[in-house]
Amino acid sequence: MSRKKYHRGRKKRKKKGSILFNIVLVIAIAVFCVSAFQLFKIGKGYYDGRSEYDKIRDLAVETGKGEDEQEGFKVNFDELLAINPDTIGWIRFSPEPSQISYPIVQGDDNSTYLKKTFSANENTLGAIFLNVDNQADFSDRNSIIYGHRMKDGSMFRHLQDYEEKSFWEANPYFYIYTPDGREITYHIYSVGVVEDTSDTYLTVFHTDEEYQTFLTMTKEVAAYDTGVEVTTEDTIVTLSTCTSASDNHRFVVRGVKEEEKSVE
Template sequence: MGRKEHGRDEKHSRRDRRKKKGGIISTVILIVAICVFAFSAFQLYKIFNGYHKGESEYDDLVKLAVTEDKGEQENGTDDQDGSRFSVDFDALRQINPDVVAWIRFDEPAVINYPVVQGSDNSEYLSKTFKGYDNTVGTIFVNAYNHADFNDRNTIIYGHYMYNGTMFNELEQYHEKSFWEKYPSFYIYTPDGNVATYQIYSVGVVKDTSEGYTYQFADDAAFASFLEATKASSLYDTGVEVGNDSQIVTLSTCTREGNDDRTIVHGVRVNVQPAGE
């Protein structure tokens, strides 16, 4: 064999090895890409399946525990105090004895949930009302508040879920026009009463904000809290609060940043029997 022919064979051999090596690399890249896609798809499935299961659970709890007086609705009676609805806390306690309340909005109507109080503020972050492991968690009262909502400021936490559930829709209160239409929310308690809370402040704050204070040394400290919450509001509501006020603060995450929160403060303006 001549040197030229031998050289051509060597070139062909090197070219074949490069092609083979390139083919192996391409195959490996394709396999890795498929694995990444499959893993991502599985993770998305887990997320959305979790959303669906959580949403279904809370829908079932509404059907189980919440009763609406249709008669008043048919007669054209406005439910401005939430009393048209009642909650069966005995049924809820059989499922979860940690239940302390039920929260409901006229709008956003999706906020219609049982409220629990755990042993600490992490217990219900990823545990549903029925005790299942799920990122939707449960709406819960600050573990260091009294469960009767008679503290000067009672804090309720809920996740900002990207499927629009839990406390996601509190974001609508960033717009004053929404607050003007739906300025109140309702807290139902096991004593058979419903309390109406008028929203006086809506803000986007850091998670270390003074708005999360729940213990006050004296009236001056509480007055400072009230002023701070009004000052942090995105708009002036004109709702009056004072040292005799009892506040419920609703808190959830935002799209803004990891340590930013949407915080909604309501002052109790009425208490009456539910379902009457």
């Protein structure tokens, strides 16, 4: 092979290699840009959702000071109902997980608020909502409240803090406030992971025996024994969220109604 032919062949190979490199570079840049845009959308969705709920708290919630925080907590349901007539309550934990302090809604089905916030904005945070088959006044034997487990720590993400018994020991109560001026105290008696088809989600019990069987099950499947007694004379609220382990499992926190008083 002559020297000229050798150099021409070498130049062609370099040119092809350069073109291939540029194509790969363009593809890599395009993938990076798409990924960065998706991450931006996710981050913005979290930010927008948190900001919305922060504004709702500022608008509708009045808190006490220091030791009187629990006694001084009040919700302006007139403001909430003006924004969303599906409002049926407010849920909060005190002292922790204090991040969980949200309005509760009830839609026409259990899909409406999966990706729609309290103010009806499309957002992955969704809203905290009561099971469509439950009575809005929390009078059912088992009222079920759903919320997403968001990676930024919002909504029902911190329910899973109750995986540790020591956390429950320090924070054994949650509270629900209703538009008719009631504060209902729930004593957490059972927490754990269940399948999404579990009897945990039963809401109708035709006899006391059926209800007792249900209550026994909720204690048997608990992650640990709380020692809190529950009888067929009691009503409970089940808080349900997703888990990181499986799409077919849920983490639930069950509370038995311990006290009800007027906060008007």
